[in-house]
Amino acid sequence: xxxxxxQQGGIRLKVRVNGEHHESVVDPRMNLADYLRExxxxxxxxxxxxxxxxxxxxxxxxxxxxxxxxxLAVQVDGKEVRxxxxxxxxxxxxxxxxxxxxxxxxQCGFCTGGxxxxxxxxxxxxxxxxxxxxxxxxxxxxxRCTGYNAILRSAQNAAAKMSASRS
Amino acid sequence: xxxxxxxxLDQLPTTRPRYVGRGIRRVEDVGLLTGRVEFVDDVxxxxxxxxxxxxxxxxxxxxxxxxTQAAEALEGVTAVVTGEDARRWSLPAQSSPEGWGxxxxxxxKVHYVGEPVAAxxxxxxxxxxxxxxxxxxxxxxxxxxxxxxxxxKPESPRVLDAQETNVMLDRVFxxxxxxxxxxxxAHVFQEKFRWNxxxxxxxxxxxxxxxxxxxxxxxxxHGSIQSPGMFGLxxxxxxxxxxxxxxxxxxxHGGSFGGKGGTRGCDISCLLSRKVGxxxxxxxxxRGEYLLSGGGQAWDRHYEVALALDxxxxxxxxxxxxxxxxxxxxxxxGAISAAKPLAxxxxxxxxxxxxxxxxxxxxxxxxxxxxxxxxxxPHFFVLEQMMDIAARSLGEDPAEFRRKNFIPADxxxxxxxxxxxxxxxxxxEVLDQVLALSDYSAMRAAQAEARAEGRLVGVGxxxxxxxxxxxxxxxxxxGMPGTGVPEGATVNIDILGNATVRVGFSLEGQGQxxxxxxxxxxxxxxxxxxxxxxxxxxxxxxxSFGPGGSRLGVAITGAVLxxxxxxxxxxxxxxxxxxxxxAENIEFMDGKFMLKGAPGAEMTVAEVAGTMLARSDLLxxxxxxxxxxxxxxxxxxxxxxxxxxxxxxxxxxAHAVHIVQVEIDAETGMVEIQRYCLADDCGTRLNPDTxxxxxxxxxxxxxxxxxxxxxxxxEGAQPLTTSFMDYLMPTVFDAPKIEMVAVVTxxxxxPLGAKGCGEGAIHTTPAAVMCAINDAxxxxxxxxxxxxxxxxxxxxxxxxxRNRASDESNDD
Numbered sequence: 001x002x003x004x005x006x007q008q009g010g011i012r013l014k015v016r017v018n019g020e021h022h023e024s025v026v027d028p029r030m031n032l033a034d035y036l037r038e039x040x041x042x043x044x045x046x047x048x049x050x051x052x053x054x055x056x057x058x059x060x061x062x063x064x065x066x067x068x069x070x071x072l073a074v075q076v077d078g079k080e081v082r083x084x085x086x087x088x089x090x091x092x093x094x095x096x097x098x099x100x101x102x103x104x105x106x107q108c109g110f111c112t113g114g115x116x117x118x119x120x121x122x123x124x125x126x127x128x129x130x131x132x133x134x135x136x137x138x139x140x141x142x143x144r145c146t147g148y149n150a151i152l153r154s155a156q157n158a159a160a161k162m163s164a165s166r167s
Numbered sequence: 168x169x170x171x172x173x174x175x176l177d178q179l180p181t182t183r184p185r186y187v188g189r190g191i192r193r194v195e196d197v198g199l200l201t202g203r204v205e206f207v208d209d210v211x212x213x214x215x216x217x218x219x220x221x222x223x224x225x226x227x228x229x230x231x232x233x234x235t236q237a238a239e240a241l242e243g244v245t246a247v248v249t250g251e252d253a254r255r256w257s258l259p260a261q262s263s264p265e266g267w268g269x270x271x272x273x274x275x276k277v278h279y280v281g282e283p284v285a286a287x288x289x290x291x292x293x294x295x296x297x298x299x300x301x302x303x304x305x306x307x308x309x310x311x312x313x314x315x316x317x318x319x320k321p322e323s324p325r326v327l328d329a330q331e332t333n334v335m336l337d338r339v340f341x342x343x344x345x346x347x348x349x350x351x352x353a354h355v356f357q358e359k360f361r362w363n364x365x366x367x368x369x370x371x372x373x374x375x376x377x378x379x380x381x382x383x384x385x386x387x388x389h390g391s392i393q394s395p396g397m398f399g400l401x402x403x404x405x406x407x408x409x410x411x412x413x414x415x416x417x418x419x420h421g422g423s424f425g426g427k428g429g430t431r432g433c434d435i436s437c438l439l440s441r442k443v444g445x446x447x448x449x450x451x452x453x454r455g456e457y458l459l460s461g462g463g464q465a466w467d468r469h470y471e472v473a474l475a476l477d478x479x480x481x482x483x484x485x486x487x488x489x490x491x492x493x494x495x496x497x498x499x500x501g502a503i504s505a506a507k508p509l510a511x512x513x514x515x516x517x518x519x520x521x522x523x524x525x526x527x528x529x530x531x532x533x534x535x536x537x538x539x540x541x542x543x544x545p546h547f548f549v550l551e552q553m554m555d556i557a558a559r560s561l562g563e564d565p566a567e568f569r570r571k572n573f574i575p576a577d578x579x580x581x582x583x584x585x586x587x588x589x590x591x592x593x594x595x596e597v598l599d600q601v602l603a604l605s606d607y608s609a610m611r612a613a614q615a616e617a618r619a620e621g622r623l624v625g626v627g628x629x630x631x632x633x634x635x636x637x638x639x640x641x642x643x644x645x646g647m648p649g650t651g652v653p654e655g656a657t658v659n660i661d662i663l664g665n666a667t668v669r670v671g672f673s674l675e676g677q678g679q680x681x682x683x684x685x686x687x688x689x690x691x692x693x694x695x696x697x698x699x700x701x702x703x704x705x706x707x708x709x710x711s712f713g714p715g716g717s718r719l720g721v722a723i724t725g726a727v728l729x730x731x732x733x734x735x736x737x738x739x740x741x742x743x744x745x746x747x748x749x750a751e752n753i754e755f756m757d758g759k760f761m762l763k764g765a766p767g768a769e770m771t772v773a774e775v776a777g778t779m780l781a782r783s784d785l786l787x788x789x790x791x792x793x794x795x796x797x798x799x800x801x802x803x804x805x806x807x808x809x810x811x812x813x814x815x816x817x818x819x820x821a822h823a824v825h826i827v828q829v830e831i832d833a834e835t836g837m838v839e840i841q842r843y844c845l846a847d848d849c850g851t852r853l854n855p856d857t858x859x860x861x862x863x864x865x866x867x868x869x870x871x872x873x874x875x876x877x878x879x880x881x882e883g884a885q886p887l888t889t890s891f892m893d894y895l896m897p898t899v900f901d902a903p904k905i906e907m908v909a910v911v912t913x914x915x916x917x918p919l920g921a922k923g924c925g926e927g928a929i930h931t932t933p934a935a936v937m938c939a940i941n942d943a944x945x946x947x948x949x950x951x952x953x954x955x956x957x958x959x960x961x962x963x964x965x966x967x968x969r970n971r972a973s974d975e976s977n978d979d
Contacts, residue, residue, distance in 0.1 A: 044201065146864050
């Protein structure tokens with residue numbers, strides 16, 4: 001666990017993560033990715049580039065996908081954060097996770113969380129996105145294994161699954 | 168007793184394979200998608216410290232002083248190491264050409280930007296990085312050399328003090344009467360090419376946690392390690408330890424593509440751990456470090472190539488001159504990349520004689536390491552450009568020109584001039600399939616129309632070989648000793664009949680655990696849920712190299728089926744005893760042992776396992792009662808290299824033809840890929856879904872290589888591409904829809920007839936894209952000879968060609 005005496009100059013932070021309430025005192029410079037991973041031990045949020053390009057560390061903050069490497073932990077005070085750990089519920093995979101399995105949308109799986117969180121946000125605001133709209137979102141992410149074809153198929157499959165479950 | 172491993176799907180003991188040969192839900196996926204898989208940075212050990220590394224800002228300088236006092240005094244800092252510690256407790260890197268290795272931390276001199284000069288262990292990474300800023304290093308800068316041609320001159324600055332030259336290797340390999348072929352040729356074509364440095368960039372960088380006990384000297388390393396067995400041997404050599412003192416625990420990792428080097432950082436974390444009394448020290452390479460000085464920068468090459476043809480347009484000779492800039496010290500097995508092309512030097516063609524003029528040169532840039540394909544992709548880029556130059560000059564269609572030079576299907580196994588043997592293939596069929604898939608003649612007709620409108624549309628046809636199932640003997644010319652790469656697996660059936668397979672490598676993305684599950688399920692008549700795959704550390708695992716060299720799918724299939732065969736043999740003996748018969752009267756099919764000629768006299772695998780484990784008293788004393796077996800598989804028939812580097816090395820030769828249509832925007836130099844079609848033949852497809860996944864990913868990496876990716880250094884050897892804003896990774900907008908078709912020519916030499924296919928399309932894609940670009944440029948009378956074909960490079964070529972044309976028309 002990081003121990004850099006956060007009490008000295010630490011900032012109090014209250015946040016709800018995947019529905020669970022947390023109260024922490026954090027160093028002002030700690031970013032959200034490190035806070036989730038090191039303080040809360042929510043390690044499904046992976047860090048790929050630490051400069052906001054690859055999108056692997058995406059989480060939802062009040063429903064909006066953000067790069068958790070570019071946001072400070074103290075910025076989520078009073079907010080609702082959702083991470084990959086919050087996708088599957090009640091022992092059941094989220095339709096996006098199911099879709100990635102069915103379409104072989106992952107190989108090493110390191111980047112996949114970032115794609116899923118970005119797609120989560122997309123489907124929330126636009127339940128039946130066009131291929132171009134999906135590409136716009138996927139275009140902000142880097143995957144080195146799949147060549148993206150299978151990720152696009154996964155996203156389309158997920159959108160279909162989610163709209164079927166709504167109707 | 169000799170074990171017979173099934174050579175084809177119909178030799179499996181099942182009426183019909185239900186899992187092998189088709190895609191199934193990957194067993195890896197749920198853990199990866201829910202975040203339950205433990206990557207190394209997710210691991211926290213008791214009393215763990217965090218390492219940060221101070222790196223040289225200069226490419227070439229004498230270190231005249233390192234002052235670490237202020238850093239050591241910072242609260243939270245436990246230890247600092249410098250070059251002095253490295254010299255006391257470690258040896259120079261063993262992964263370089265002999266005499267070219269350096270210590271993991273610079274001593275008297277730095278050789279490239281990013282070379283470690285000191286490192287800190289502290290309570291957190293943040294504190295460790297704070298401490299780096301307090302370390303003062305005095306440098307006396309030297310002139311640096313970034314250009315290998317400059318570096319070869321006697322007056323050049325010398326990269327290593329211990330060497331009298333910057334040339335690590337300068338040799339000409341000649342296979343056959345090359346001079347005769349060129350003297351007798353009806354046509355000779357010659358050209359120069361430049362392939363710029365690029366790299367692996369897996370989404371997870373390298374990371375490790377090292378624990379080196381200063382009393383016992385036991386060393387344990389957790390890490391995102393591609394080849395744990397070899398990594399452990401390397402650490403033992405570096406630290407002068409007996410190999411059994413080093414234990415490697417490889418965690419699942421976020422891709423590798425050869426680019427999970429990280430040995431320097433790992434060695435530094437080991438030194439720190441020893442200095443702090445054996446506490447665990449974690450080092451997670453960040454992306455900045457990866458791009459500046461990580462593993463997997465590769466292929467910084469200057470080529471000069473010549474092709475000889477007879478009057479019928481048959482290629483009769485090939486000369487390849489390569490000046491390979493390995494950067495400073497050439498560590499991390501970068502030199503292997505220059506040797507591997509010997510495994511497929513003449514590609515899919517009947518070229519009877521060839522020559523390789525190879526120079527490995529040191530410069531003040533980051534040492535080159537491995538990257539997917541390990542050398543042949545640039546080699547095929549130049550070979551395929553030469554094939555196009557010849558075809559265009561002779562007025563022949565590039566597809567048909569290749570066809571008439573293909574090795575005919577009835578000539579396999581086929582030995583190429585550089586010594587390797589291709590197992591099997593049907594190159595004409597692969598070409599036919601992709602011509603049909605792409606509707607090639609319609610593509611050409613559309614291209615003609617576009618050209619008439621003045622648009623720069625091009626079609627590229629390229630064909631290449633993917634050497635599969637590597638062997639060390641392929642790299643003998645750069646000093647790698649040895650032959651044989653074993654892979655082992657242990658299959659265990661428990662008392663309730665469930666199977667556990669123990670292997671020595673971790674998840675990396677290719678789906679090997681799924682493949683193992685499919686194999687065991689079909690062998691024993693099980694469902695995938697009845698099979699579990701677990702990974703052991705190097706002190707407990709069967710011999711393992713792990714993924715690399717397009718080898719593991721074939722090798723692990725051999726190991727798992729071999730272990731299954733051993734269990735079957737043992738169980739047949741047990742069943743014979745129980746049924747009061749002989750083992751040869753026991754048949755095994757669809758998960759049941761049956762006594763021949765006695766309908767109903769049968770036992771399931773679970774029943775036999777249960778009996779063996781519960782009632783060993785019923786078994787003859789010479790039968791080990793555990794329903795468990797280990798098999799270690801190695802490719803048979805590999806030969807040591809001769810003085811010209813010739814060996815039977817890579818066991819399989821997969822083949823592909825890609826057809827690509829591009830359009831270049833003349834105003835911007837941007838390339839749009841309009842169609843991407845391919846046919847490939849990697850023998851029996853054990854899991855077609857994962858093969859296609861490897862292919863799609865490899866195509867897009869190949870497109871990155873052809874169009875985007877480049878590690879740029881300035882003339883003074885300063886790196887200019889140290890973020891993803893500068894080093895351009897392909898995104899979904901660079902990835903075309905990929906149309907594919909498979910041809911299956913099973914290998915006669917491998918388990919189930921599969922061929923190595925993991926590295927895949929990157930062997931062919933850069934060549935195909937560049938062929939298409941040059942086809943588009945042909946009407947302008949210009950051509951691109953440098954990779955990547957960036958918009959700037961293409962725009963310049965197009966503008967120069969147009970200016971020439973308008974000058975000429977003004978002259979008229």
